[in-house]
Amino acid sequence: MKKLDAKIPEGPLKDKWTKHKQEINLVSPANKRNLDIIVVGTGLAGGSAAASLAELGYNVKAFAYQDSPRRAHSIAAQGGINAAKNYQNDGDSDHRLFFDTIKGGDFRSREANVYRLAEVSSSIIDQCVAQGVPFARDYGGLLDNRSFGGVLVSRTFYSKSLTGQQLLLGCYSAMNRQIARGKIKMFNRHEMLDLVVIDGKARGIIARDLVSGEIKRFAAHAVVMASGGYGNVYFLSTNAMGCNVTAAWKVHKKGAFFANPCMTQIHPTCIPRSGDYQSKLTLMSESLRNDGRIWVPKNLEDAKAIQEGTLKPTQIQENQRDYFLERKYPAYGNLVPRDIASRASKEVCDQGFGVNSTGEAVFLDFSSAIRRYGAEQAKIKGLVNPSEEEVKTLGEEIIKGKYGNLFQMYEKIVDQNPYKTPMMIYPATHYTMGGVWVDYNLMTTIPGLFCIGEANFSDHGANRLGASALMQGLADGYFVLPYTIGHHLADEIKTGKLSVDTKEFDEAEASVKEKLAFFINNQGNKTVDEYHRILGKIMWEKVGMSRNKEHLEAAIKEIQELREDFQKNVKVSGSLHEVNLELEKAGRVADFLELGELFAKDALERNESCGGHFREEYTTKEGEAKRDDENYAYVAAWEYQGTPSEAILHKEELTFNDVELKTRSYK
Amino acid sequence: MNLKLFIWRQKSPKHKGKMVAYQMAEISEHMSFLEMMDVLNEQLVKKNEEPVAFDHDCREGVCGSCAMHINGEPHGPGRGTTTCQLHMRKFKDGDSIYVEPWRAKAFPIIKDLVVDRSSFDRIQQAGGYISVNTSGNTIDANAIPISKENADLSVDAAACIGCGACVASCKNASAMLFVAAKVSQFALLPQGKVEAADRVKNMVKQMDEEGFGNCSNTGACEVQCPKEISLDNIARLNREYLKA
Numbered sequence: 001m002k003k004l005d006a007k008i009p010e011g012p013l014k015d016k017w018t019k020h021k022q023e024i025n026l027v028s029p030a031n032k033r034n035l036d037i038i039v040v041g042t043g044l045a046g047g048s049a050a051a052s053l054a055e056l057g058y059n060v061k062a063f064a065y066q067d068s069p070r071r072a073h074s075i076a077a078q079g080g081i082n083a084a085k086n087y088q089n090d091g092d093s094d095h096r097l098f099f100d101t102i103k104g105g106d107f108r109s110r111e112a113n114v115y116r117l118a119e120v121s122s123s124i125i126d127q128c129v130a131q132g133v134p135f136a137r138d139y140g141g142l143l144d145n146r147s148f149g150g151v152l153v154s155r156t157f158y159s160k161s162l163t164g165q166q167l168l169l170g171c172y173s174a175m176n177r178q179i180a181r182g183k184i185k186m187f188n189r190h191e192m193l194d195l196v197v198i199d200g201k202a203r204g205i206i207a208r209d210l211v212s213g214e215i216k217r218f219a220a221h222a223v224v225m226a227s228g229g230y231g232n233v234y235f236l237s238t239n240a241m242g243c244n245v246t247a248a249w250k251v252h253k254k255g256a257f258f259a260n261p262c263m264t265q266i267h268p269t270c271i272p273r274s275g276d277y278q279s280k281l282t283l284m285s286e287s288l289r290n291d292g293r294i295w296v297p298k299n300l301e302d303a304k305a306i307q308e309g310t311l312k313p314t315q316i317q318e319n320q321r322d323y324f325l326e327r328k329y330p331a332y333g334n335l336v337p338r339d340i341a342s343r344a345s346k347e348v349c350d351q352g353f354g355v356n357s358t359g360e361a362v363f364l365d366f367s368s369a370i371r372r373y374g375a376e377q378a379k380i381k382g383l384v385n386p387s388e389e390e391v392k393t394l395g396e397e398i399i400k401g402k403y404g405n406l407f408q409m410y411e412k413i414v415d416q417n418p419y420k421t422p423m424m425i426y427p428a429t430h431y432t433m434g435g436v437w438v439d440y441n442l443m444t445t446i447p448g449l450f451c452i453g454e455a456n457f458s459d460h461g462a463n464r465l466g467a468s469a470l471m472q473g474l475a476d477g478y479f480v481l482p483y484t485i486g487h488h489l490a491d492e493i494k495t496g497k498l499s500v501d502t503k504e505f506d507e508a509e510a511s512v513k514e515k516l517a518f519f520i521n522n523q524g525n526k527t528v529d530e531y532h533r534i535l536g537k538i539m540w541e542k543v544g545m546s547r548n549k550e551h552l553e554a555a556i557k558e559i560q561e562l563r564e565d566f567q568k569n570v571k572v573s574g575s576l577h578e579v580n581l582e583l584e585k586a587g588r589v590a591d592f593l594e595l596g597e598l599f600a601k602d603a604l605e606r607n608e609s610c611g612g613h614f615r616e617e618y619t620t621k622e623g624e625a626k627r628d629d630e631n632y633a634y635v636a637a638w639e640y641q642g643t644p645s646e647a648i649l650h651k652e653e654l655t656f657n658d659v660e661l662k663t664r665s666y667k
Numbered sequence: 668m669n670l671k672l673f674i675w676r677q678k679s680p681k682h683k684g685k686m687v688a689y690q691m692a693e694i695s696e697h698m699s700f701l702e703m704m705d706v707l708n709e710q711l712v713k714k715n716e717e718p719v720a721f722d723h724d725c726r727e728g729v730c731g732s733c734a735m736h737i738n739g740e741p742h743g744p745g746r747g748t749t750t751c752q753l754h755m756r757k758f759k760d761g762d763s764i765y766v767e768p769w770r771a772k773a774f775p776i777i778k779d780l781v782v783d784r785s786s787f788d789r790i791q792q793a794g795g796y797i798s799v800n801t802s803g804n805t806i807d808a809n810a811i812p813i814s815k816e817n818a819d820l821s822v823d824a825a826a827c828i829g830c831g832a833c834v835a836s837c838k839n840a841s842a843m844l845f846v847a848a849k850v851s852q853f854a855l856l857p858q859g860k861v862e863a864a865d866r867v868k869n870m871v872k873q874m875d876e877e878g879f880g881n882c883s884n885t886g887a888c889e890v891q892c893p894k895e896i897s898l899d900n901i902a903r904l905n906r907e908y909l910k911a
Contacts, residue, residue, distance in 0.1 A: 129808040134821040141812025173796035
């Protein structure tokens with residue numbers, strides 16, 4: 001059995017990274033020219049890694065299933081990116097960012113990784129500004145910040161509600177410079193379908209050209225996975241339609257351990273579902289909770305009337321509203337972490353207080369903020385006794401400046417004006433903290449295979465704080481991997497040019513072709529989407545925001561049965577040698593059907609509540625999550641053994657030397 | 668509602684394409700346009716027919732993948748909207764809806780409604796960047812103050828999602844608004860000044876080589892742009908080009 005070694009450097013926490021960088025092996029510039037690296041995925045992690053590795057002199061081959069690297073789903077991140085710059089002089093520091101992240105993750109992440117993340121966070125902002133990323137500025141021309149959930153400082157940098165887009169365009173421009181120099185060879189509309197392992201080392205991939213359908217081989221001295229998260233296992237999520245687990249799952253099947261699959265983030269502020277035809281859910285940025293107040297009616301009769309459409313939210317008096325987050329968590333109020341806000345919203349809706357026709361929505365109300373900003377503006381402008389209307393108009397202008405495009409997005413989808421009536425929101429799957437297991441060097445259990453960004457498990461524990469995903473993706477790609485990959489590649493300089501004409505490539509290609517042909521030839525009677533919807537329903541109802549043993553066991557059984565049915569009855573139209581979107585979806589759903597089972601198995605095995613993983617059996621008297629540090633302070637890393645149910649659990653014990661393990665309290 | 672769709676079907680660049688009619692029943696007004704297309708495709712698969720190929724991904728108006736020419740307008744009726752953000756409530760029961768791909772020489776067709784927009788990537792590879800390596804040793808982000816006005820104008824230009832609606836709306840199939848947005852983002856920032864002249868010359872040269880048409884200031888691009896990128900950017904591009 002393989003033993004897990006996280007390879008955490010010795011020494012005091014704050015010196016580990018500096019010391020490690022000094023001690024690891026380097027590759028000379030002349031040798032870098034002879035080394036090839038494959039990067040799968042071109043979001044913030046993959047894009048920044050591809051650009052940085054190419055700048056260093058490596059030959060990079062980058063892959064994206066989209067038609068351009070700029071379309072990866074990092075682009076949809078709205079709110080911002082954290083960095084411990086302490087520009088606001090509000091007491092921020094590397095240590096505080098580290099501590100907030102560890103605590104926010106409910107003490108289920110690795111101290112050394114998280115500290116390093118906090119340590120490099122400031123460099124990310126410097127780098128992005130140098131690249132021309134237009135962050136928001138204040139009137140003095142300096143960078144502006146806002147606040148996000150689970151923290152008491154303002155450390156979030158942003159560009160309107162387009163932060164992900166702007167950061168990704170930064171990576172993309174850095175990539176473009178290297179593509180123009182020939183140091184990155186870009187493979188758009190290519191999907192990785194298998195990993196090739198030779199003599200125990202990652203040596204290449206098999207990819208399908210999504211235009212011609214051709215199956216191609218690519219060899220390299222190292223492979224970097226930056227393929228994002230697996231939230232689409234729920235069918236409905238805030239992920240893009242194409243987001244998938246396929247690349248990550250294929251490497252898992254080839255020997256890479258998969259860690260904490262059950263740790264998934266359900267984001268509290270998304271636009272609620274409207275009907276069965278729904279294809280995805282849309283996030284409303286957490287930044288809205290800076291100014292929006294979350295409430296439901298205090299009385300069940302009012303809630304009923306709202307559900308039936310006979311009462312409007314604006315008709316409910318202030319004292320008849322339950323601002324439940326402010327009531328339950330006075331210290332953090334509406335800015336509690338995501339897992340806590342989501343569960344609290346679900347709880348009030350389960351009690352019948354939901355505020356739309358499905359009963360699955362709560363209000364996010366900006367009227368207080370509009371009045372507050374309006375009064376302030378009236379004062380600045382010197383208006384004497386302004387009318388309520390004047391104040392509102394002035395306040396709406398400020399809100400528009402801050403969140404204009406989110407409000408517009410909401411209005412387009414829901415057809416209601418959120419300046420005049422509160423938004424309706426409900427939790428939805430958003431991010432996966434679990435992923436491919438990596439050591440401190442971001443290398444998986446397969447030598448030469450690295451995993452970065454959302455696709456790995458490393459930094460967010462059981463719950464990710466807002467504006468930390470962008471930070472982690474760029475930290476991994478710009479400032480961590482370019483160093484640590486060299487340590488591995490230093491041993492590869494004698495390997496020489498790699499060939500794709502080996503029996504391992506033959507076998508991998510044959511197996512990919514066989515699976516694709518199976519789908520086309522199956523001629524069943526159910527579409528891929530039908531299976532995906534059923535899987536999503538099982539996952540949401542039984543492995544969603546709140547879980548219990550009975551439901552998890554049922555879910556495992558149902559997923560197994562669904563997978564069998566899929567193998568018999570799935571129907572995929574078209575042919576292998578053309579653009580075939582159904583075929584692409586079929587491969588992805590087949591992998592979700594396997595991952596879903598491991599996900600439920602992992603949730604069943606973890607007999608505690610922590611972060612996004614909430615087990616009904618393990619709660620405090622007040623109904624809050626109850627962690628079990630004695631028995632579960634470990635990373636669950638699963639080794640594939642032929643089927644998800646036979647996966648073997650390896651435990652990486654988490655040791656905390658620099659923080660005290662405490663019950664998370666946001667009261 | 669019930670609708671009649673006419674959709675451009677073309678198996679590959681080598682095949683001849685044509686408009687094909689599809690009858691749609693019981694479409695909810697709350698559906699997005701692409702969800703309506705999903706319903707159609709699921710029906711086609713069930714009937715052993717080939718589903719309509721179209722590009723899409725984030726379905727929240729920011730990835731720039733979706734690209735349908737609907738009733739003669741890129742991204743259909745409504746301003747500041749991508750196809751994925753268009754909802755069926757914009758249509759009436761009994762409507763006929765015509766769906767075509769982007770049409771431009773520089774966007775060759777791949778299949779059905781999918782076109783090849785890699786010409787946009789190549790324009791950006793010609794100079795749409797600032798030459799700075801990743802180092803961790805760049806100057807502090809606050810070392811150079813940037814006026815709020817310029818930072819805001821820069822992000823307004825950088826909001827371009829690269830969907831190609833500007834090209835599709837233009838009678839000359841010009842990419843001026845796209846290139847202008849990219850040039851403007853950097854031209855408005857001090858970091859972009861050093862390479863400004865080469866950037867604008869190289870990007871415009873590449874734009875011409877890709878076969879995009881000339882700009883005749885009709886302004887259709889600004890009207891159809893889902894991100895409402897302003898024509899002012901084209902004026903700025905021209906100034907930058909003359910300066911260079």
